[in-house]
């Protein structure tokens with residue numbers, strides 16, 4: 001009877017059927033502007049932040065942490081402004097996650113100073129005694145491999161030249177190794193002596209964590225400032 | 239009889255592979271469960287939770303479940319077409335390639351080579367191997383179907399065809415990426431699109447690995463076990479086509495209240511609710527097949543695996559659509575409730591059916607009786623008890639977690655800090671570990687019983703002076 005005795009036709013029919021839903025819900029949206037809004041306030045990751053992001057992926061932090069604040073009152077109260085599509089324009093892959101064993105991290109940038117992150121990654125229980133987050137002290141014992149960084153940003157199309165990538169790396173290294181770096185004490189405590197003058201994987205990860213939600217927070221800040229200026233009758237900022 | 243020509247060596251090979259990866263995946267799962275309340279177990283980088291969780295999910299979904307699926311598929315295919323596998327050497331190659339791929343997958347995931355996309359974590363070189371493996375499998379499926387001696391394709395073959403073509407489409411589309419080097423690549427999709435494509439894949443990986451082929455087994459092995467025809471052919475036709483059509487629309491129920499366009503979420507929920515119908519079509523078909531013969535639940539040890547298994551499938555397909563509804567997802571999304579959902583499906587439905595199918599096949603292939611019905615019963619009750627302890631605990635934990643995240647004081651401020659919610663879950667995580675242990679014991683009993691059944695038949699065969707294949 002019909003297709004039930006024609007395997008090839010049956011397979012073809014199945015493919016056609018599955019492609020209908022696939023096309024409408026998955027392929028079509030790729031070409032809709034709503035899924036790829038671009039906003040000038042969202043900046044791509046710097047070379048070091050990108051390396052940090054790759055360490056986040058390698059260690060599977062996304063298995064315990066989400067990166068999307070939902071538009072729910074309690075969630076906004078807990079984490080901050082809810083997530084918008086344009087924030088993820090540079091995220092390949094997305095890291096929204098499906099399980100929240102630890103808190104959402106979409107707004108963690110700027111929430112704590114760098115020193116907090118070094119201490120927390122080194123030993124989470126020293127900050128929250130009941131935390132079940134693994135200790136990542138060993139990340140400070142690994143030199144950051146920047147051999148592929150330029151290739152990575154090229155694949156991702158961030159538009160940096162090789163020189164810019166090198167500059168970004170050098171600048172960040174200078175920042176964290178400077179004598180007046182605010183997190184110097186903790187960083188030196190968790191980093192083995194031979195790596196203190198260079199970039200470690202933990203440095204990159206901290207850079208990445210500090211980037212999360214930063215652009216949104218800055219936009220909010222400038223908006224608030226603009227509003228304040230208006231109310232006191234000053235000329236527009238920016 | 240023509241049956242003697244049939245080649246069961248790959249069926250056996252995949253069956254033992256399934257058991258091997260099951261043990262590995264469960265040991266990793268237990269370790270993972272213990273890390274949740276005893277984080278000191280994150281002893282080394284490769285044992286840290288973030289890496290280990292991926293080994294657990296891949297090891298069980300692709301090591302255990304897929305091996306079980308391949309084993310049963312090669313068996314059902316030969317039986318239902320009354321034709322031996324057309325390319326037996328290719329099937330052997332499939333077996334070796336599969337195990338090599340899973341072993342490399344486990345090693346690379348331990349090492350942190352991980353794309354972060356759930357159930358698609360393997361880096362691109364392994365993706366290529368997986369695609370080759372799938373083509374090798376598909377060639378045998380379609381070649382054997384083409385040569386079949388049975389004109390009509392039975393229901394199970396429909397599900398096998400649907401799985402074979404759909405998994406290929408899903409896997410390739412979601413894994414499209416640009417390599418940076420041998421160990422690292424970035425997907426071609428960004429942000430919202432990446433999430434949308436990923437969960438179109440993620441949900442349908444569940445659909446076409448944990449549902450469709452398991453239904454193929456159910457439709458074949460239940461009637462065989464109870465020796466009764468399936469209740470309604472027409473119902474199975476309707477269930478099949480509507481399931482295959484509707485599944486692909488529902489991925490975004492994993493992305494509720496995220497920045498994915500709202501209409502995609504709404505469509506996903508509508509189709510998720512619709513999915514109850516075809517899912518229950520199979521459940522009802524199974525129940526009615528038993529009509530008037532329910533005493534088999536007591537007298538035939540295998541029957542209860544199938545009936546209890548399909549019952550969990552039924553519960554799963556009601557729980558799934560409801561937890562996707564906007565109000566409920568706001569509460570349950572990201573909590574342990576979903577972990578409960580996952581494990582009712584995997585420990586209740588998938589393992590129940592696969593283990594019963596393996597029992598059935600080893601007896602048929604070796605022309606013997608199961609080593610011990612009592613052990614099989616013990617296996618059944620242990621995995622049932624372990625699973626229930628696990629899932630019920632996680633549902634309660636999820637409700638508590640959701641409630642604590644939402645709780646506010648009269649002035650509108652949050653009642654609980656995040657870490658307070660974590661602290662409150664420790665007791666549940668310990669009970670879950672206990673449930674996992676009970677379940678694991680059941681699986682150990684199963685494997686012992688299975689291996690002894692395989693051996694016993696060899697002995698009787700030798701006694702009778704015959705040679706077994």
Ligand code: HEM
Pocket residue numbers: 063098099101264267268270271272274291294295298299302303574576577580581584585588589670671673674675677678
């Ligand atoms: C001894 C039995 C088992 C134990 C102790 C166990 C433990 C766990 C744990 C602790 C997690 C992580 C949950 C979280 O992040 O909060 C998990 C996730 C998972 N497990 Fe298991 N598991 C077991 C059996 C199984 C089986 C048999 C399968 C599949 C055939 C399976 C498939 C999965 C999947 C797919 C996830 C990911 C869930 C998600 O992302 O929401 N598990 N398991």
Ligand code: HEM
Pocket residue numbers: 098356440444448449488491492510511513514517551554555556557558559561562567570571572576579580582583584588
């Ligand atoms: C009609 C059928 C089903 C529907 C509509 C459904 C719906 C859902 C929904 C909405 C979620 C996401 C929950 C959240 O993250 O908030 C989910 C997760 C999941 N479901 Fe189902 N479900 C169904 C059947 C099944 C079956 C039969 C299995 C078999 C084991 C299963 C396995 C899973 C897994 C593994 C996840 C976790 C995915 C992840 O986050 O990693 N589901 N399901």
